[in-house]
Amino acid sequence: MSTITCKAAVAWGAGEALVMEEVEVDPPNSMEIRIKVVCTSLCRSDVTQWESKTAVPLFPRIFGHEASGIVESIGEGVTEFKEGDHVLTVFTGECMTCKHCSSGKSNMCQILGLERRGLMHSDQKTRFSVRGKPVYHYCAVSSFSEYTVVHTGCAVKISSTVPLEKICLLSCGVAAGLGAAWKVADINKGSSVVIFGLGTVGLSVAQGAKLRGASRIIGVDTNPQKYEKGKIFGVTDYINPNDCNEPVQQVIKRITDGGADFAFECIGDTGMITTALQSCCDVNLSLSLSL
Template identity: 80%
Template structure:
């Protein structure tokens, strides 16, 4: 059902980089053609939200992209969704018609790819305002608001029996890690895997590697709390790089008789990409990078690493096509074939959203799920 009314609701607005979010009354415009307006049910704080809040320059802004919700109204031309549908939001859409969407080789939609300017894909305008002044979007979602508007290609209809307070993690972090293990690296049974960074994404990679039958899954981190939790997700050995007296790549190569079959960089540090490459074996070693760097985006690696047969791959949402692949992940969770609950370390009320940022800064959480007002 199309709606022409503006909704006033509560949203957590970032006014300046690094400043605490402020709960404000915002106006949310009705959905335009090919858009839907959602009642956000649950949203989680992802590391990329945190990094952008610390460093980006587009403000005022509503962050949040890892979310679940219920369709409140649909814009003209939307046939896929109706009022009351349960959905996941996604930061990269799937238009189903562009070259990339039809290729079977890519999930980076040419129409609804990563949006960085804080406006909607369709008309380069915002759907949020405060007293007539624009408030900008983040990653085409902006889920730190009771209501939000997204392009219909940036939402995925899911089973109504799936708990929205759990499956919101599949809209980014957990799905991205599983997809990186299964689609991008295509981990083989009996292989050796090393994962740099044991946050949600790194542990989801470990979970995916275990389900693929990897024989050794080595986790590398500097946070003792994360190292302790890692084995529940399939990690067989943990290395705290702060305790090493030599470069960590030398430690890994010695542990694995020349290097791992697969390595994953899940930190967002381009220097660590080189370390991950050096931790792979000659001949067939594959390194996958999933992290988003805040500084120094350029990668430096000696050409001999590639001449010797190593491969470096990038991963966005684990190579998953949102509309094509996420519903099956939701069904896998319903059937107890994949873990989600174990990634949730905190459940917070909307008014406690700044506590989620504090917990992430202190390294005391995997995922904080923020429950929006009912």
């Protein structure tokens, strides 16, 4: 295997426009695969980290973590993938060997720890460079590149019949929302649900809640156009906080006869988490606080 030269959108500094560069992508190391990226979507997390509002700046960097593609080559020890496989990237990877993966109690794999430094798990180095200068990874994926290298724990094999231009959304937003409703909250039939933020994650929560049989799904968003889109995914009611004469949590408690059974904060606003908790019925609020 040899180094590949390809195009990638490189962020050279916080908030600076991305630059299309000729990037060198090294061969995959042990337990890694090199992927030809076919499609990638844009997540709000990419923008937040690019702006460097919540973390120590780490540049130059290649962002992007919601991607679908085809395995171009495999590293030593890789048995679950072969060249030509269609894959979906996963930024919350699992190496299956660190103490977190083996504990059975957490998915906070050590891959995530190294990712915060923009490095690969095997040797704590990058696989990207521009004119000899190392370029850091993002979310262990870096899909704003024609080719990328990821740990095998950060990819999932998918059917070759699945449309790659659509499946990439499952890498983060859809999986997070649907999984929160279906697996984490385990929404029961006939329950009431309130969702703060009707973006990709919020709409996926709505879809999951509908599939689980929720009787009322309330979407909260300041953009009224989101309601029409939300109806397709199962939203039954819509509240625009800007149109309310009282705190939105009071509105929700009033229209749900005491509060929603489940509340999901899908904006990424710490203050809104409190509002979401206060929108729940008293029994569920007590359980959430005790947990």
